[in-house]
Amino acid sequence: MLSVIVLAAGQGTRMVSNTPKILHPVAGKPIVHHVLDVALALTEEVVVVVSPQLDALAVTGGRPAKVARQHHPRGTGDAVRAGLEQLQCDDGNVLILCGDVPLVQEAELQALFQQHQQHHKDSISVLGMRLTDPGHYGRIVAEGKRLISIVEFKEATPEIRAINLCNTGIILTSLATLKKLLPELSCQNAAQEYYLTDIMALGQSHGIESYVVEAANSTLFHGINNRAQLAQAEQQYQQMLRHKMMLSGVTLLDPDTVYFAHDTVVGRDTTIYPNVFFGEGVAVGENVTIYPNCHLVKTLLGNDTKVGPFAHLRDHTILEDKAEVGNFVEVKKSRLGTGAKAKHLTYLGDAVVGTKANIGAGVITCNYDGVAKHQTTIGAGAFIGSNSALVAPISIGDEALIGAGSVITKDVPGQALGIAREKQKIILNWVKSRFYK
Template sequence: MSQRSCLSIILAAGEGTRMKSAMPKVLHAIAGLPMVAHVVKAAEAAGATALALVIGHGAEEMRKAAQKFAPRAETFVQERRLGTAHAVLAAREAISKDYDDILVMFGDTPLIDAGVLAAARQKLAEGAAVAVIGFRPPNPTGYGRLVEKGGRLAAIREEKDCSEAEKKIGFCNAGMMAVAGKHALRLLDKVGNSNAKGEFYLTDIVEIAGAEGLDVVATEASFESALGINNRAELAEAEGIWQGRRRREAMLSGVTLIAPETVYFSHDTEIGADTIVEPNVWFGPGVKIASGARIHAFSHIEGATIASNCDVGPFARLRPGADLKQKAKVGNFCEIKQATIEEGAKVNHLTYIGDARVGAGANIGAGTITCNYDGYSKFFTDIGEGAFVGSNSSLVAPLTIGKGGYIASGSVITESVPDDALAFGRARQKTLPGKGRELRERFASAAAAKKTVAE
């Protein structure tokens, strides 16, 4: 089957009015990725050699988004919504290119498993003309039933048309199917609209193919894999299922999640074995973590690279461009953005490091900030190997602190510091005996006077 060509048609033209959103339904995200992009990934994993997106509502927004998650896909616009077969035929130009297999999928089923799609394609390779994907929901009410006879699929019966016996069938239509390319256009063109809604239903090709004596079969997906999204409650349900799958996958690959249900992954999170993740950690897109790291509780990480044996958090925020080398430490209430923390360097408490490099073995004291932005442009701070920056220091970029440089606590540093130099950037302390008492008495008197006037 690996040598068979395959076109995957993904129907994504629905308005999704129940989402109560100006954004096209299929662009709502699961794990930081539009749900239709999850469908694209599944199709590609199942061996699709070409992609066709059928779009409608928000067509320009869909085209723009598709350039990111499906740059090689062709897009076709369904100008009027006249049923699923009509939607598929919007991609007639692509269908006519003599693909061996045609997969028809829906952009709002983000949990579909690539193995299910591959199984449907396998049925085509074995000679079937149509392979319909079915599932067994906990309650089949409202779903079309798959009526099988003699091991073949005879019809897809909508519930309103079911006999009492057919209503007892638990095997239901998931909407997705695989069709042999050599039959696809002929079968689709035979679909009529003699029904109450005057629409062209894709499901009709089952009986059309059967009447031609073609082999029509059903394959089975899990209920979760076939789950369609129509509103935000179902979107949240799908997110929960996806996260549960990913957490299990991470743990089985050697990652410790102390409280798995509180950890949230992104679609592209990479995390190495022997990493420990404490409760309430959120991974945004673009995170790569090597083996042996420890991510402490309540940390928020996105667009960051974390090398082996690093220590992050608790309550740390790593923003895009954060790059932690081996054994680096970023502690509690620290924020790192577009900065490299070299091997063994420590940024322990209440600190902001942005547009910077912290050299190997350097130590950044509590309350230190890199002042990297003047309201118009960003500037770089380079902190050398083994440097020590005392607590509550402000490093005004552009700035270089040399190897082994030492910054006194409470300094505002505006000029570069040479290797091994000691820099002070603070006013000289002056102590006035007794003046503290006088100041308190003066303030107390002023406050009492204010209170008297108010009364």
Template sequence: MTARSSLTVVLAAGEGTRMRSALPKVLHPVAQQSLLSHVLNATDAGEGSQLAVVIGPDHEAVAAEARRVRPDAQTFVQRERLGTAHAVLAAREALARGADDLLVAFGDTPLISAETFARMRAPLRQGAALAVLGFHAADPTGYGRLVVENGRLVAIREQADASAEERKITLCNAGVMAFDGKGALAIIEKIGNANAKGEYYLTDAVSIVRELGLEAVVIETSEDEVRGINTKAQLAEAEAVMQARLRKAALEAGVTLIAPDTVYLSADTKFGKDVTIEPFVVIGPGVTIDDGAVIHSFTHIIQSKIGKKALVGPYARMRPGSSLGEGAKIGNFVETKAAVIEAGAKVNHLSYVGDAHVGASANLGAGTITCNYDGFLKHKTLIGEGAFIGTNTSLVAPVTVGNRAYIGSGSVITKDVPDDAMAVERSQQTIREGGAARYRTAKLKEKAAKGK
């Protein structure tokens, strides 16, 4: 069977005033990814697919996000907000090109899945003109009800227009629709605005399809999947659902989550086999954790790669550009940024390693600091294989410490150290016998004098 072509129109023009934010609604994050990106990633990206995103005026940031996620996306501007059908027709140019299936989705429903979009298109292959996504609401108040007779969708009845009997219906409209592409544009163009708000509602397509003697059906999904986001409270609810999904997927993939509800994941987190994550870990976007790695408690990781059997934390922070080789370790109160730490190297505690490359099996003692910023520019620190950096050492970049070099504790290193060399930089220690007693006596006299 020849695959059907598709056009997905994602409506993302809403201002989101109830979010109380300067950020466009669809750019708010769930699981470290924008609402819009979740929806776009669920849409068809195969051969014969097209994607159109309808944005509001002056929302170039939304257009940029659409192109970032899907470079093939076309964007169209809805300059006036006159209803959902009016929003779809903002992409008239894309609709006019034609596709076998037209799918209309919303940019603020981050929990919707690719499987649901595929199920929406299935009835179109069987001759239906329209498929509407529905869900059984725990509390249907305020939702449009889906009136079904003999398995066919008869009408979408808004709360204000529903009879007492219709208000008992729990099957509600999720808003997502799939049209047979051959007649979709003509049907949407027939939608009028003879209503109290003078707006063009996509839900009126059901009655038009019925008037034309065509078939409309309902595809059901869960209430969670079609949660729309209009407030920060709803954003938090969606985050909780998404985190539960991500944790479940991680557990099913073999990741050990000792206290799952305390671990926060990103939608793009990638795990190897036999990974262990202890309680109270936050994993941001762009993180890959390879086989056998252990992430200890109270660790925060973003845009980093953790190699096989590496150990991280507790209380560690890995900032963007950090990479740990196989068996490497960063311990408690260690921060890394744009740092490559090769296999077997150890940064056990109380250190900052930024803009650096640490060779295999090197050991950085407690309090090691790479001084990478001179107030204007960042500079690189290179530490060779097997090097030993003593406790409380400052490495003032740009600087290179050679292979197997040894840095004495308490040093401030400003010059390159050759392979196998030892560098010690500190003032000579002096002993003044009785000096502490004399100092105390002098200070006590000074304090007593001031107290008079």
């Protein structure tokens, strides 16, 4: 049986934010949710330890994880104690993760499990990382794979600080070991906290050995404490997503300028031009072209669709196969049928656009009356002339035609012409009489 305790009770004061550190997003998903998703992929028994003021639902995001409270900030050892109180199991292993390390990967943890199984079931395994700039991370003192101690930076001598093997904060051991050693922790140190890392030294007095497992990719375990580190994590996560996309058959013409969300799905043979931003909830079909400077959120794109340049698709937009949305078009909560086109300077909100309908330049659906939103329905094969306003609720029938510059306030039947503009008037010699008297 495996249980996971995620430590997420840090105050995060260096973020200088009203938002708790663990709720800041990386690729559109809160930091702690990245960690919880990895934990829940390993086991159903997950506890996240947080400070008392945090909202439990915000912390879990609806995930099936228990929430424990560390009522006083007395260190990682005390936080693990709080987490143990929420565990239902009586034995097995406990994996301890840090809630501010969003890039942690399941594969690295599986490697930790495999090496841990080579030792006694009550031993302690620590995931270590070698860093060129160890900074303020705790240092691992080891002889080969045998771990002697972990020394927190505040307690370290210059000789210890010269060590570049650092503690990731990820520990795997048995529940029995934790129950035996945690009560023996002392807060007689520079921070006056109960350091979880002291259990290694305590374990030696009980004949419990500790081992270090070096991470294959140390860059995945950097904790986030400030906005600069948050930006670094975002950049690294984006690089991972971009690489994954390109290996799956997606062409990125300038990868560094394309930003994905954690849940973006893109089909093969799709081409994405520079400066495209994907928010959450976007799924893109195959052979799609997304031109430069587009912003997509909560959008589904069918196969062979085209978007942009400078298009904004948001809030439950659906483009069916071969639909096209072009320059400076905004679409919100609308569905464009197969082969439908809105190529220029258009706003479509709360609209259903039929198959092969054509929306001219400057067309807007007037979906909001100041109190409520209303729907516009445009039939298959309809043609909406340029610079027209469709005042919802309204329905334009199949193959109907709306004259350019019209303000349409009543339904238009199929194959009918709808036009609503003042008849053109020409006054001869008006300019001469007005300006050249």
